[in-house]
Amino acid sequence: MIPCMSHVVSVTEESRSVRTLVLDTAIEAEPGQFLMVWLPGVGERPISIMDPDPLSLTVARVGPFSAALHERKPGDLVGWRGPFGHPFSLKPGRLLFIAGGYGSAPLHFLAKRAAQAACPSCLAIGARTAEDLILVPRFESLHCSIVLATDRGDAGYHGYVTQAIEEHITEFDMVYACGPEAMLYAVAQLCWRHGVPGEVSLERYMKCGFGICGQCAMDDKLVCKDGPVFDVEQLRGSHDFGHFTRNATGRRVPL
Amino acid sequence: MLDPAQVDLSTSICGVRLPNPTILASGILGLSAEVLGRVARAGAGAVVTKSCSLKPRVGHPNPVVVDYGAGLINAVGLSNPGVEAMVEEIRRARQLLRPLGVPIIASIFANSVYDFGITARYISEAEPDLIEANISCPNVEEEFGQIFSSTPYVAAQVTRRVKSATKIPVIVKLSPNVTSIAEVAKAVVAAGADAISAINTVGPGMLVDIETGSMVLSNRVGGLSGPAVRPLAIRCVYDICRAVSVPVIGLGGISDSRDAIEMLTVGADAVAIGSAIHCRGVEVFGEIVAGLRQFMAEHGWSSLDQLRGRALPPAAAAARRSAAHS
Numbered sequence: 001m002i003p004c005m006s007h008v009v010s011v012t013e014e015s016r017s018v019r020t021l022v023l024d025t026a027i028e029a030e031p032g033q034f035l036m037v038w039l040p041g042v043g044e045r046p047i048s049i050m051d052p053d054p055l056s057l058t059v060a061r062v063g064p065f066s067a068a069l070h071e072r073k074p075g076d077l078v079g080w081r082g083p084f085g086h087p088f089s090l091k092p093g094r095l096l097f098i099a100g101g102y103g104s105a106p107l108h109f110l111a112k113r114a115a116q117a118a119c120p121s122c123l124a125i126g127a128r129t130a131e132d133l134i135l136v137p138r139f140e141s142l143h144c145s146i147v148l149a150t151d152r153g154d155a156g157y158h159g160y161v162t163q164a165i166e167e168h169i170t171e172f173d174m175v176y177a178c179g180p181e182a183m184l185y186a187v188a189q190l191c192w193r194h195g196v197p198g199e200v201s202l203e204r205y206m207k208c209g210f211g212i213c214g215q216c217a218m219d220d221k222l223v224c225k226d227g228p229v230f231d232v233e234q235l236r237g238s239h240d241f242g243h244f245t246r247n248a249t250g251r252r253v254p255l
Numbered sequence: 256m257l258d259p260a261q262v263d264l265s266t267s268i269c270g271v272r273l274p275n276p277t278i279l280a281s282g283i284l285g286l287s288a289e290v291l292g293r294v295a296r297a298g299a300g301a302v303v304t305k306s307c308s309l310k311p312r313v314g315h316p317n318p319v320v321v322d323y324g325a326g327l328i329n330a331v332g333l334s335n336p337g338v339e340a341m342v343e344e345i346r347r348a349r350q351l352l353r354p355l356g357v358p359i360i361a362s363i364f365a366n367s368v369y370d371f372g373i374t375a376r377y378i379s380e381a382e383p384d385l386i387e388a389n390i391s392c393p394n395v396e397e398e399f400g401q402i403f404s405s406t407p408y409v410a411a412q413v414t415r416r417v418k419s420a421t422k423i424p425v426i427v428k429l430s431p432n433v434t435s436i437a438e439v440a441k442a443v444v445a446a447g448a449d450a451i452s453a454i455n456t457v458g459p460g461m462l463v464d465i466e467t468g469s470m471v472l473s474n475r476v477g478g479l480s481g482p483a484v485r486p487l488a489i490r491c492v493y494d495i496c497r498a499v500s501v502p503v504i505g506l507g508g509i510s511d512s513r514d515a516i517e518m519l520t521v522g523a524d525a526v527a528i529g530s531a532i533h534c535r536g537v538e539v540f541g542e543i544v545a546g547l548r549q550f551m552a553e554h555g556w557s558s559l560d561q562l563r564g565r566a567l568p569p570a571a572a573a574a575r576r577s578a579a580h581s
Contacts, residue, residue, distance in 0.1 A: 001321075001322055001324075002321055002322075002323055002324070002464075003321070003464060003471060005464065036318070038471075040467050040469030041469065043316050043318075043473065044316075044317035044318040044473075045317065077466060077467055079464065207317060207319050207320065207331060208319070208329075208533075209320075210320075211532065211536070212283050212284065212320065212327075212529070212530070212533050213319075213320060213331060214283065214286040215334070217287035217290045219287075221290075222290070248313045248314075248334065249313055249314075249337065249340075250334060251336030251337070252336075252340070252344075
């Protein structure tokens with residue numbers, strides 16, 4: 001598919017470094033899938049879907065592309081193609097969402113589906129500071145219970161979110177996580193150790209977005225097509241998960 | 256009707272045995288040893304790595320590949336981790352592929368005839384079964400000038416340089432974007448090419464967003480692949496197979512076993528598959544192999560020799576057969 005162009009309706013500041021862009025369209029997608037978002041003349045990056053209706057993208061400023069995306073004003077055009085990738089699978093039962101910083105964005109889409117299915121759920125979110133704990137009110141309005149953790153200790157548990165939640169993990173039937181890979185690796189270890197099923201959403205440098213260029217290879221898997229969401233059982237024994245990524249040239253490098 | 260189990264799909268390229276004639280095309284998935292292993296497990300008879308150069312390359316900025324409806328347009332820009340990293344990936348890949356009997360073909364490119372030689376020598380340290388010299392990528396013209404396969408003379412120069420740098424058999428990959436691909440084929444064979452693969456992508460083409468008037472690809476132009484280019488690829492491979500008798504790997508828009516059979520029928524010794532993986536996944540290899548086996552069984556053919564080159568003039572087919580068995 002060639003990129004679609006949509007107008008920006010609003011830009012909301014979630015924190016100093018994160019903004020949510022709402023576009024004048026609604027798309028068919030599954031939670032955990034992503035779009036290749038395009039700014040002509042700037043570039044194209046994979047971005048997860050925070051909400052499909054209206055299409056909402058929650059973006060952290062990490063480089064020139066996301067900085068340019070943050071500068072879009074209502075009425076400006078943003079291109080996108082997708083959705084791509086293997087989504088989260090919503091299971092019935094008590095659900096735990098574990099987010100690291102802006103990893104709460106795709107989990108919000110999933111929490112919305114969980115609320116529609118009347119699944120009781122909890123968001124455990126960790127970040128550096130209280131200000132980086134984004135989208136929490138949206139989860140509250142979906143009747144999620146909330147656990148906070150910060151590295152600085154200015155909100156909730158003082159430490160990692162995985163430490164904050166460990167003693168409660170067996171109270172859940174399913175864990176869904178999105179955030180930095182070190183956190184996801186810790187989540188997978190919790191799942192393995194406590195025998196709780198889980199899914200994690202990974203991030204890699206992507207080029208095509210649909211499984212042919214090989215740029216996002218992780219072991220024998222393609223993060224853009226086999227992922228970005230993986231069952232933690234698929235990641236048992238992985239050489240790359242939690243340890244290696246690939247840079248823009250495709251070279252395998254330590255995370 | 257033959258028992259499908261009695262059909263022998265094996266083929267040979269420059270003395271290297273392939274369990275079946277399907278090959279993963281260069282530039283598709285060929286970065287990681289583990290992914291190459293997965294493609295082989297899915298049924299590919301050989302795999303080609305992504306083209307690598309002496310130094311790592313980031314390639315062009317995104318967007319670099321787009322599905323335009325009738326196929327793909329791409330200008331990845333030969334991104335690759337460099338020959339040093341590829342030597343390591345190929346070594347690891349060989350460990351995974353050897354038990355499956357699936358050979359590995361290392362694809363190389365360079366920005367000068369001289370560097371082609373150095374890169375060929377360097378990649379030979381990884382001991383790939385074959386080397387493919389990519390002298391036909393259309394996406395780096397602004398950087399490298401006219402592609403090497405544009406003229407028979409320059410194509411032959413590169414071929415000679417690569418041949419003198421390695422003992423491993425060399426496949427030369429040709430561009431369809433020339434007046435006579437047969438003339439380029441003859442020139443590279445005269446310069447020592449052990450085999451030919453064709454075609455590289457077509458064009459370049461261009462895709463424009465009608466809302467903003469922007470070029471979709473950051474490189475503005477890109478090579479076309481996929482179903483739209485298949486008849487062009489078939490014609491090119493037909494022309495090459497009439498002109499030379501070295502082994503030919505045919506590729507360009509092959510999506511299913513019918514397309515693969517068509518390519519073998521114009522004389523190709525093997526077929527490579529790339530863009531089809533977008534729609535059909537790596538399972539496409541198993542599907543094509545099964546379909547080919549079934550077709551051969553239905554026709555009572557036990558060997559690919561009976562299928563290969565049926566569309567060629569009889570003299571050309573006979574010349575290719577006798578060259579293959581000499």
